[in-house]
Amino acid sequence: MTRFNPTRLRAMIVKEIWALLRDPKSRMVLILPPLVQLLIFTFATTLDVKNVDIGLIDRSGGAHAQELVQRIQGSPQFRDVIALPSLRAMEEAIDEQRVIAALIIESDFDQTIARGEIARVGLVLDGRRSNAAQILAGYVNGIAMGYGAELRPEMARRSGGSEVTHWYNPSLDFKWFTLPSLVAIIVSVAGLAITSQAVARERELGTFDQLMVSPMRVHEILIGMMVPPMLVGMFNGVLFLVVAKFAFGVPFTGSFLLFLLAMFIYQLALIGMGLLVSSLSMTQQQAFLGSFVVTIPLMLLSGYAAPIDNMPDWLQVVTYADPIRYFLIIVQGLFLKAMPASVVFHQLWPMAIIAVISLVAAAWLFRARME
Numbered sequence: 001m002t003r004f005n006p007t008r009l010r011a012m013i014v015k016e017i018w019a020l021l022r023d024p025k026s027r028m029v030l031i032l033p034p035l036v037q038l039l040i041f042t043f044a045t046t047l048d049v050k051n052v053d054i055g056l057i058d059r060s061g062g063a064h065a066q067e068l069v070q071r072i073q074g075s076p077q078f079r080d081v082i083a084l085p086s087l088r089a090m091e092e093a094i095d096e097q098r099v100i101a102a103l104i105i106e107s108d109f110d111q112t113i114a115r116g117e118i119a120r121v122g123l124v125l126d127g128r129r130s131n132a133a134q135i136l137a138g139y140v141n142g143i144a145m146g147y148g149a150e151l152r153p154e155m156a157r158r159s160g161g162s163e164v165t166h167w168y169n170p171s172l173d174f175k176w177f178t179l180p181s182l183v184a185i186i187v188s189v190a191g192l193a194i195t196s197q198a199v200a201r202e203r204e205l206g207t208f209d210q211l212m213v214s215p216m217r218v219h220e221i222l223i224g225m226m227v228p229p230m231l232v233g234m235f236n237g238v239l240f241l242v243v244a245k246f247a248f249g250v251p252f253t254g255s256f257l258l259f260l261l262a263m264f265i266y267q268l269a270l271i272g273m274g275l276l277v278s279s280l281s282m283t284q285q286q287a288f289l290g291s292f293v294v295t296i297p298l299m300l301l302s303g304y305a306a307p308i309d310n311m312p313d314w315l316q317v318v319t320y321a322d323p324i325r326y327f328l329i330i331v332q333g334l335f336l337k338a339m340p341a342s343v344v345f346h347q348l349w350p351m352a353i354i355a356v357i358s359l360v361a362a363a364w365l366f367r368a369r370m371e
Helices: 006-022 032-044 063-074 087-095 109-114 127-151 153-159 174-195 198-205 208-213 218-247 256-280 284-300 313-321 323-336 341-370
Strands: 052-058 078-083 101-105 122-125
Touching (some): 032 174, 032 218, 052 063, 052 127, 063 101, 063 127, 087 101, 174 284, 174 323, 198 218, 198 256, 198 284, 218 256, 218 341, 256 284, 256 323, 284 323, 323 341
Parallel strands (some): 052 078
8 A cells, every 4th residue: 555645745736736727717717706706796796775766656745745755765775756647557667667666645645644643655566576675665664754753753752662773784784794695605616616627627638547547545636636726715715805804894803713714614515525526527518517516506505595494494404415504604603793613613513524525425436436
C-alpha cells in the first residue's frame, strides 16, 4: 500500500488549481460573476412593493376622502392613483393589470367622519398577484389607520394604541434579509458548479487513466480536487460578507470565526455533492447539467424562496438533507442576531453529517470508477 506523501498531495492541489484557472468554463463561475449576481439579486429579490398603480372609485368627493387619497398618492409605494368612473371600469382595470388594487370610497364617507363615527373604505385586490396585493393592502390599511388616529386622537388614547418593534430589522429593510441569504445561495451555486467539473474534466481531457495508474491514493486525489473549490468558496463568502456590511450597510453582529467555521463545513457538504455529480458524469457538459439538477431543488427546499413550515410534511422531512437549510439559519443569525456558538453548533452538526456522507459516497463511487 502506498504511504501518504505530502509532496504528491501538494502537486495534486497545484495541478487542480491550474486546471481550474486554465479552464474558461470554470473561470466563468469563480469570483466576478457571483459578485455581479449578488449585486443584481440584492435589488431584484426585493420583498417590497413599490411603483404600483392603484385604482380609485370616489363616491364621496369630500375633503376627508381627498385627504386620504392624497396621502396614498404621496406614499413612495404607489406610483399613481387612477380615477375609475364605475365598478365595470374597475373590473376592466384589474383584469388588464393596469392596477393591482382599487380603493372604493362610499358616498357617506365624509358624513360618517363628521358624525364622529368610524368610516370604512373598500379595497379590491388582484388575487393573481396575491403576495404583492396583500402587502399593498397592509400599506393602505396603515395609511388609513394613521389618518383615522389623527382625526380621532382621543379614541387612540382610550384604546391605549400599540407600539410595534421589529427586532433584528428595525427599519424593515429588505436588504437585511435578502443579502445574508444570498451569501448562502450564490456560494452554493458557484461551489457546486466548480466541484462538479473536477472528475468530469479529467475524463474529458483523457487524464483520468493517468490518475488510475498513478501512485496516488483515492483520498489524496479527492483532497486535491476539493481544495480549489474550497478556496474559491471561502474567498467568495468573506467577500460577500464585506460587500454586505460596507456597501449595503447590513450589520454583522456575530462572530467572524464562527462564520468561517460554518462556511468551511458548508463548503465540505457542497463539495461532497459536487464530487458525486462529477463522478457520475462522463463529460463537463453533463457535469454542468447535473449541477443545475442538484442546485435548483437545494435552493427551493432551503426555505429561502418559501418557508419550510408551509411545505407538506413529507417534503419538510426531505429538507433535512439540504445543507443550505442549516447554513441559511446560521448566516442570518450571525448577521442580524449575534447568534451564540451553542446555537450555531446546533445547526453545524447536521451539515457535518451531510458532508461526511456525501464525501464518503463520492470516494466510494470514485474508487469504483477507478477499478
